[in-house]
Amino acid sequence: MTVMRRFIFKVLCVGPIPNHISFIMDGNRRFAKKHNLQDLDAGHRAGFVSVTHVLQYCQEIEVPYVTLYAFGHDNFRREPEEVKCVMDLMLEKIELTIDQAISGNLNKLKVIFIGDLNMLNERLKAAAQRLMEVTEENKGLMVVVCVAYSTSHEIVHAIRESCVRKCGDGDSPQVLEVSDIEECMYTSIVPDPALVIRTGGRDRLSNFMTWQTSRSLLHTTAALWPELGLWHLVWAILKFQRMQNYLQKKQKLD
Amino acid sequence: MDSNDPMLLLSSRIGQIGDLGLDLLWRFLHIIVTLCHIVSGIFEAIQSYAISLGLIQKYSSIDIEKLRCLAVVLDIEVARDVAKVVELLQWLKTIGVKQVGLFDSQGLLKKSKDMILEMVPGSMLLQETGEKDISPDRKGIAIEFISSSDNKEAVVKAANILLQRHLKASHPEKDEGDNVFTESHLNEALRVVGENVHVPDLMLVYGPVRSHLGFPAWRLRYTEIVHMGSLKYMRYGSLLKAIHKFTGVRQNYGKSFLF
Numbered sequence: 001m002t003v004m005r006r007f008i009f010k011v012l013c014v015g016p017i018p019n020h021i022s023f024i025m026d027g028n029r030r031f032a033k034k035h036n037l038q039d040l041d042a043g044h045r046a047g048f049v050s051v052t053h054v055l056q057y058c059q060e061i062e063v064p065y066v067t068l069y070a071f072g073h074d075n076f077r078r079e080p081e082e083v084k085c086v087m088d089l090m091l092e093k094i095e096l097t098i099d100q101a102i103s104g105n106l107n108k109l110k111v112i113f114i115g116d117l118n119m120l121n122e123r124l125k126a127a128a129q130r131l132m133e134v135t136e137e138n139k140g141l142m143v144v145v146c147v148a149y150s151t152s153h154e155i156v157h158a159i160r161e162s163c164v165r166k167c168g169d170g171d172s173p174q175v176l177e178v179s180d181i182e183e184c185m186y187t188s189i190v191p192d193p194a195l196v197i198r199t200g201g202r203d204r205l206s207n208f209m210t211w212q213t214s215r216s217l218l219h220t221t222a223a224l225w226p227e228l229g230l231w232h233l234v235w236a237i238l239k240f241q242r243m244q245n246y247l248q249k250k251q252k253l254d
Numbered sequence: 255m256d257s258n259d260p261m262l263l264l265s266s267r268i269g270q271i272g273d274l275g276l277d278l279l280w281r282f283l284h285i286i287v288t289l290c291h292i293v294s295g296i297f298e299a300i301q302s303y304a305i306s307l308g309l310i311q312k313y314s315s316i317d318i319e320k321l322r323c324l325a326v327v328l329d330i331e332v333a334r335d336v337a338k339v340v341e342l343l344q345w346l347k348t349i350g351v352k353q354v355g356l357f358d359s360q361g362l363l364k365k366s367k368d369m370i371l372e373m374v375p376g377s378m379l380l381q382e383t384g385e386k387d388i389s390p391d392r393k394g395i396a397i398e399f400i401s402s403s404d405n406k407e408a409v410v411k412a413a414n415i416l417l418q419r420h421l422k423a424s425h426p427e428k429d430e431g432d433n434v435f436t437e438s439h440l441n442e443a444l445r446v447v448g449e450n451v452h453v454p455d456l457m458l459v460y461g462p463v464r465s466h467l468g469f470p471a472w473r474l475r476y477t478e479i480v481h482m483g484s485l486k487y488m489r490y491g492s493l494l495k496a497i498h499k500f501t502g503v504r505q506n507y508g509k510s511f512l513f
Binding site: 203205 | 276277279280283284287288359405406407409410413414416417420421434435436437440462463464465466467468471472474475476477478479480
């Protein structure tokens with residue numbers, strides 16, 4: 001299978017590969033319901049397995065940046081026990097990943113968490129910080145995990161930060177530009193996504209990177225996140241390659 | 255050294271043949287993708303005509319009240335075809351859509367707005383309706399013309415209003431801005447600079463790709479985005495299908511996990 005996958009990727013890489021792919025990982029709970037999985041976090045556990053596969057594929061295809069929409073700012077409105085369940089699972093997986101990073105198994109992966117991290121409990125926040133520290137020097141695929149994130153919150157946060165900076169900088173004119181705000185966005189560390197893939201069959205961005213996706217190809221697949229496989233990713237990239245000339249032309253017009 | 259040259263040449267030739275082989279396979283893969291799109295397009299066209307002729311029962315009634323605000327995003331190439339835009343608006347009016355925001359990134363439709371309003375009977379500028387929400391009893395269609403200047407530039411203008419308020423605070427250098435910088439404050443500031451902050455329920459994209467092309471980010475949060483293909487070959491049945499599908503969608507607004 002690995003040989004076959006490598007061959008498929010070799011063919012795929014003849015064409016342009018998206019510089020940055022964002023994933024809206026929807027469908028974990030529907031997956032659990034579909035397969036009669038009883039535990040509250042069963043669907044999310046299956047979702048994490050999918051995350052590891054997708055990141056591996058993106059590394060093999062040499063995509064430089066991947067963003068994962070893991071937990072929306074608005075998701076805190078969910079039932080407290082469900083929120084706690086997801087937070088506990090995230091903590092478990094982050095601690096596992098830290099162990100892997102320390103033992104040298106994650107040399108080609110750099111992980112960054114963005115969003116309103118103050119909304120996370122102290123232990124999870126500390127774990128996320130620790131994972132960022134241990135992978136900080138790594139080269140290779142940069143994975144940006146969006147937690148407690150939404151574009152509307154990001155825009156307000158960026159405006160606040162840029163205004164506070166302006167107040168502190170007495171020399172510059174007290175007028176904000178687009179660049180001032182964009183510098184203060186959580187996602188300023190990565191280029192705009194070239195391709196956004198949403199699983200679960202829904203057609204909306206759900207308050208995810210609406211500022212950054214003006215020139216992105218928005219691709220939806222009916223597959224639920226834990227069902228996302230190699231061919232779904234290949235299909236999305238093939239669609240991107242078909243539209244590459246058009247998207248590049250749009251970028252030049254900006 | 256000499257004995258290595260034929261080997262190097264052979265290796266290079268093999269590499270070139272290999273690259274050529276990969277290139278051919280890649281092109282073949284794309285031919286398959288294109289064929290899939292063509293076949294899918296044919297099926298969609300047949301279905302669209304069947305819907306237009308009323309042959310598919312479930313599309314004969316649409317709960318249009320659920321669609322309070324529709325956005326239509328047009329690629330700049332198609333935005334030049336004002337006649338087609340007018341035809342689309344007339345279809346939307348026939349279906350019962352009360353409010354539509356027309357977006358093209360360069361503002362070409364804004365320049366043609368007087369002509370468009372004249373050519374669509376019963377249409378009016380949204381700004382002139384004077385109502386926060388369109389009454390379901392109102393006849394006609396309210397149209398809003400939107401461009402990229404209503405996106406990032408508008409947010410920056412609103413941000414500068416908030417900056418001025420922050421500077422007027424007694425100790426701005428000590429204040430972290432929690433009282434001035436909230437989503438509702440930004441909403442209010444956007445209204446002050448003349449922007450509509452209403453979030454469209456549904457967005458129809460006419461152009462080669464499914465992309466919102468820079469529609470105001472602040473308004474795009476939970477909007478359903480549907481790619482309709484080329485405006486030149488637009489079909490009434492496809493339009494009905496997209497709106498009907500929307501009226502059956504259940505929005506959780508964040509209450510389901512994105513994970």
